[in-house]
Amino acid sequence: MKSLFAISWLTLHEHLAWISAASLAFRFPAMVLSALAVFGTGLLAAEAFGATAGLAAAGFLAACPGFFHHAHLACFDAPIAALWVLVAWAHLRALRLRTVGSYLVLGIAYGLALETKHNAWILPAVLVPHGLLFGCRAANGKPVFPWALIAPYVVGPFVFVALWPWLWHDTWARMQAYAAFHLHHDYYNIEFLGRNVFAPPAPLAYLPVIVAATVPTTMILAAFFGTLAPRDWVVRDTFSPRVRTTADASLLVFCVLAVGASFGPFFLPNTPVFGGYKHWLQAYPFAAILAGRGASVAIDGLAVRVRTPFRNGARVVGVVLAVLGPAMVTVHAHPFGIAPYVPAIGGMRGGARLGLNRQFWGYTTQNVASVLAELPPHGRVFVHDTAWDAWVALQAEGRVRADLQATFTPQDADMALVQHELHMNEVDHSIWVAFDTASPVAVLTHDGVPYVSVYRRRR
Amino acid sequence: MASHSSPVPFVAGVVLVAASVAEAVGVFVQARGGPSEADWTAVKTQLAATLTESDGLLIGTRWIEPLARQKLGDGLLTRERLGAGASTFSRVAVVSERGHGSLPAGYIVDGRDVFGDLDITRAHAAAPFRVNARFESLLSRASVVLDANGVETPCTWGVYGSTSGNLGTGPAIPAERFACPGLFVARSFVTDTAYVAHDAVYTDVPGDGRTVVVRWTDVAMGTALRGGFGLYVEAERDGTGAPISVEWRINGRSVATLSHRDGEGWKPFEIATNDLAGSHEVVELRLRSPGGSRRWIGVSAAVVEARP
Numbered sequence: 143m144k145s146l147f148a149i150s151w152l153t154l155h156e157h158l159a160w161i162s163a164a165s166l167a168f169r170f171p172a173m174v175l176s177a178l179a180v181f182g183t184g185l186l187a188a189e190a191f192g193a194t195a196g197l198a199a200a201g202f203l204a205a206c207p208g209f210f211h212h213a214h215l216a217c218f219d220a221p222i223a224a225l226w227v228l229v230a231w232a233h234l235r236a237l238r239l240r241t242v243g244s245y246l247v248l249g250i251a252y253g254l255a256l257e258t259k260h261n262a263w264i265l266p267a268v269l270v271p272h273g274l275l276f277g278c279r280a281a282n283g284k285p286v287f288p289w290a291l292i293a294p295y296v297v298g299p300f301v302f303v304a305l306w307p308w309l310w311h312d313t314w315a316r317m318q319a320y321a322a323f324h325l326h327h328d329y330y331n332i333e334f335l336g337r338n339v340f341a342p343p344a345p346l347a348y349l350p351v352i353v354a355a356t357v358p359t360t361m362i363l364a365a366f367f368g369t370l371a372p373r374d375w376v377v378r379d380t381f382s383p384r385v386r387t388t389a390d391a392s393l394l395v396f397c398v399l400a401v402g403a404s405f406g407p408f409f410l411p412n413t414p415v416f417g418g419y420k421h422w423l424q425a426y427p428f429a430a431i432l433a434g435r436g437a438s439v440a441i442d443g444l445a446v447r448v449r450t451p452f453r454n455g456a457r458v459v460g461v462v463l464a465v466l467g468p469a470m471v472t473v474h475a476h477p478f479g480i481a482p483y484v485p486a487i488g489g490m491r492g493g494a495r496l497g498l499n500r501q502f503w504g505y506t507t508q509n510v511a512s513v514l515a516e517l518p519p520h521g522r523v524f525v526h527d528t529a530w531d532a533w534v535a536l537q538a539e540g541r542v543r544a545d546l547q548a549t550f551t552p553q554d555a556d557m558a559l560v561q562h563e564l565h566m567n568e569v570d571h572s573i574w575v576a577f578d579t580a581s582p583v584a585v586l587t588h589d590g591v592p593y594v595s596v597y598r599r600r601r
Numbered sequence: 602m603a604s605h606s607s608p609v610p611f612v613a614g615v616v617l618v619a620a621s622v623a624e625a626v627g628v629f630v631q632a633r634g635g636p637s638e639a640d641w642t643a644v645k646t647q648l649a650a651t652l653t654e655s656d657g658l659l660i661g662t663r664w665i666e667p668l669a670r671q672k673l674g675d676g677l678l679t680r681e682r683l684g685a686g687a688s689t690f691s692r693v694a695v696v697s698e699r700g701h702g703s704l705p706a707g708y709i710v711d712g713r714d715v716f717g718d719l720d721i722t723r724a725h726a727a728a729p730f731r732v733n734a735r736f737e738s739l740l741s742r743a744s745v746v747l748d749a750n751g752v753e754t755p756c757t758w759g760v761y762g763s764t765s766g767n768l769g770t771g772p773a774i775p776a777e778r779f780a781c782p783g784l785f786v787a788r789s790f791v792t793d794t795a796y797v798a799h800d801a802v803y804t805d806v807p808g809d810g811r812t813v814v815v816r817w818t819d820v821a822m823g824t825a826l827r828g829g830f831g832l833y834v835e836a837e838r839d840g841t842g843a844p845i846s847v848e849w850r851i852n853g854r855s856v857a858t859l860s861h862r863d864g865e866g867w868k869p870f871e872i873a874t875n876d877l878a879g880s881h882e883v884v885e886l887r888l889r890s891p892g893g894s895r896r897w898i899g900v901s902a903a904v905v906e907a908r909p
Contacts, residue, residue, distance in 0.1 A: 590635020
């Protein structure tokens with residue numbers, strides 16, 4: 143993915159100048175892959191459960207605020223979700239076709255997933271049990287060897303190494319170093335229910351609470367219903383002639399396994415917290431497929447009461463209505479979509495009351511640019527948690543005044559930012575001393591909830 | 602069509618569409634709520650009219666605290682009110698968002714006023730008292746020495762370069778402070794393990810056998826010394842540091858030796874001084890530790906006098 147980010151920047155920004163902002167060029171590959179994830183999610187759901195399900199699944203994923211937010215970052219989380227969808231498609235296809243070509247495609251897809259992010263390590267927990275359940279018998283019922291279970295681990299590592307030049311030398315040692323980096327990753331501070339969590343294990347309630355708080359409630363309800371609804375409730379709507387009942391069970395089980403395998407590690411005693419829901423983001427396309435299945439059944443329960451000529455139109459209206467709520471949550475969360483607390487928990491203020499994290503790595507700095515613009519020329523700003531490269535990009539692209547000077551100590555600054563996270567309180571307290579005031583000149587809020595405080599040194 | 606024979610899909614359809622519409626409406630409703638400028642103005646006016654200098658002002662809802670500091674200003678949210686701790690205010694006003702806040706233990710509610718999305722709860726301590734002195738406020742008038750087995754090395758009050766930093770740097774060290782050989786004693790805000798600020802006498806206790814001694818003279822004594830102490834959060838949250846002894850002496854006589862072990866967080870204390878009420882004495886705070894790695898401790902204390 144890093145190579146894609148660089149290639150996009152080099153070609154679309156530097157050479158062709160099709161994308162004027164360098165940061166947008168860096169983010170573009172993730173956007174494309176995320177769009178493909180939405181498309182692939184819809185396609186998988188449509189093939190197994192019908193067009194209504196496909197449309198709803200694509201809608202639920204696109205309108206899932208956490209996925210939408212990460213789809214616009216130069217990060218690996220939405221791309222690995224896209225690669226999981228690709229592997230799912232290749233795996234299901236390989237089980238059906240049983241050709242060397244389909245196994246090769248599956249192996250390459252898995253290699254690309256390995257290349258994208260280490261969440262791919264979890265995929266065998268999905269592919270193996272699913273393959274054993276659905277890949278050991280041919281269509282005529284005769285036992286067959288499930289080559290699809292082997293292909294990812296034969297072909298995948300070659301793709302992984304081939305596409306990462308760093309691994310071409312000292313391959314084994316560097317693979318170990320890569321694994322060690324992730325297995326011994328620094329812990330991050332995360333506020334959870336008013337407490338700062340900074341070391342393993344993650345609280346058992348962490349994942350369920352964060353999912354309930356950040357995934358639209360409509361999507362969760364639809365996903366539960368889609369998981370539990372019996373196969374014969376899935377209607378072969380007239381504009382989806384390719385519905386297969388066998389695929390229904392196969393995809394349903396795959397999705398349940400994918401969600402389970404993505405969520406599972408967060409209930410283990412040694413799993414640390416080093417971030418929020420992005421670490422299980424790859425579950426969301428499969429949750430969206432389950433939600434699409436549920437929405438399809440539910441919407442058809444309404445559509446059958448409409449006269450036949452208008453039934454398909456009613457299904458489309460039903461999907462639009464089902465996705466309306468999630469879409470509103472997503473639209474409203476912008477530009478603070480990293481913590482999109484849903485109305486069911488009281489929205490942003492509900493999240494704040496519960497003591498849930500609301501930002502990460504100081505990505506809100508651009509939103510106080512107008513306050514920073516009040517500084518005299520070459521004014522100095524304590525940029526707090528703003529990543530240095532982000533600050534440089536903000537200035538290079540004219541999002542923050544270019545003459546301002548970033549400092550890393552409040553005592554050297556004319557203005558100081560504090561991006562509010564619980565463990566960042568100490569920085570706030572430090573500024574009170576350095577600036578001899580506890581009263582910020584501006585507080586950036588969303589739905590009344592503070593995100594960034596800006597202090598100005600007393601003259 | 603099997604689905605037609607069961608009422609469940611129809612009911613599910615109604616529920617799904619209703620949930621989605623409710624979610625959409627919920628976004629609109631929640632976007633319009635929250636404390637308004639008018640609410641804050643009303644709260645500020647009320648507090649300015651009713652708070653006396655000795656009253657505490659607490660922010661009961663944690664997330665509104667940055668807004669409270671901006672809207673109410675340093676005039677109302679003074680350094681003492683921000684960091685001295687509720688237990689050193691006989692009367693307190695607690696500002697909360699829609700009642701999402703709690704009173705400190707041992708306080709009795711006198712009344713509650715609502716201003717839109719904000720409210721002020723007025724309360725008084727079950728055992729009323731007055732504060733004769735706050736030690737951190739009087740630091741510049743104290744003397745500080747390093748005691749190495751009875752040999753005292755004086756520290757000098759002055760204006761030096763200040764130090765403050767980003768996450769993990771520790772409490773800011775203000776320009777005005779005592780400079781000692783290899784360390785400092787200053788008034789700063791110390792962030793405890795609950796990420797609460799404490800206005801405190803702050804120092805880095807050496808682990809080489811020397812004792813940091815802060816000595817206040819002519820202290821108007823009351824019925825108790827009351828306060829708390831704790832380490833900067835990142836200095837104690839891993840639980841690997843040496844314990845710190847916190848000893849209080851009055852006129853050279855030890856009246857209490859307390860201790861702090863990593864992980865204990867902010868520890869409140871109260872030392873009875875009934876015999877000395879009304880007199881003026883020399884009060885000493887003595888801090889020492891057998892190990893010296895990041896023993897960044899803050900001590901906040903006041904002389905309180907019980908009132909009938």
